[in-house]
Amino acid sequence: MTVLNTIKNRRSIHNFKEELVDLEMLKEIFTYGSYAPSHYMKEPWEIKLFQEDGKVQFVHAIIESYQRLGMIRNDEEPKTIKMKDSMKKFLLSIPHHALIYFQKEADPVRQEEEYAAVCAFIQNSQLAAWEYGVGMLWTITPYMQDPEFYRAVDLHAAEVKIAAVMQIGYPKSIPRDKGRTPIEEKLEIIE
Ligand SMILES: Cc1cc2nc3c(=O)[nH]c(=O)nc-3n(C[C@H](O)[C@H](O)[C@H](O)COP(=O)(O)O)c2cc1C
Known part of the structure; x- marks a missing residue:
């Protein structure tokens, strides 16, 4: 498998085997991830890996955040209970959740540098995972903006920023390649 094939063949995985x-x-996958470039060699990425019993606290924090944010009703109606149960079941069925975060910077340029480096780390990790037969889904969700959610996962929203949560496991199915817009449509050559 060449790196070029891996770049093209990797897909975001939505269904994972419960393994x-x-x-x-x-650790090897994230080590490849950490060969991402970072300004001043800051290597700003930090990972909290939730798996097995650790997922219970994480999923509880997500559901509470969705309730605070009004995305799930805060009542004990059968419909609400059913919704919470199905969300819980779905999230708990995913083998690993990797929360990727970094230290906030007061300087907006530095903050952007750190975020960009973390995104490079995430994509490197996704590509490395693909080579190991492991699938990932890069997710960005509203709870990542909720300071109470940070507290629930032992982080401080004033100090760190959550960049993404990666869902990780062996793929149960692999989505089709949706293709990409021809680069000519994105490329403006000034000469
Ligand atoms: C920053 C970022 C956030 C994403 N967030 C989500 C998400 O919350 N939920 C989701 O299903 N996919 C999410 N994706 C995955 C995209 O849907 C996916 O990359 C896109 O459809 C192309 O599919 P592919 O990765 O299989 O080529 C995200 C991707 C990126 C880069």
Whole structure:
């Protein structure tokens, strides 16, 4: 598998087998991720990996945040209970959730540098994972803006920013390649 094939063939995975990925393999995947470029070699990425019983606290924090944000009703109606249960079941069925965060910077240029480096780390990790047969889904969700959610996962919203939550596991199915817009439509050559 060449890096070019991996770039083209990797897909975002939405259905995972209920099977843990070996921790040593995940460490290798994130080690490849960390070969991402970062200004001043800051390597700003930090990872909280939720798996097995650790997922219970994480999923609870997500559901509470969705209730605070009004995305799930805050009542005990059967419809609400059903919705919470199905969300819980779905999130708990995903073998690993990797919360990727970094230290906030007061200087907006530095903040952008750190975020860009973290995104490079995430994509490197996704590509490395693909080579190991492991799938990921890069997610950005409203709870990442909720300071109470940060507290629930032992982080401080004033100090750190959550860049993404990666869902991780062996793919149950692989979506089709949706293709891409021809680059000529994105490329303006000034000469
Ligand atoms: C920053 C970012 C955030 C994303 N957030 C979500 C998300 O919240 N939910 C989701 O299903 N996919 C999410 N995706 C995955 C995209 O839907 C996916 O990359 C796109 O459809 C192209 O599919 P592919 O990755 O299989 O080529 C996100 C991707 C990026 C880069």
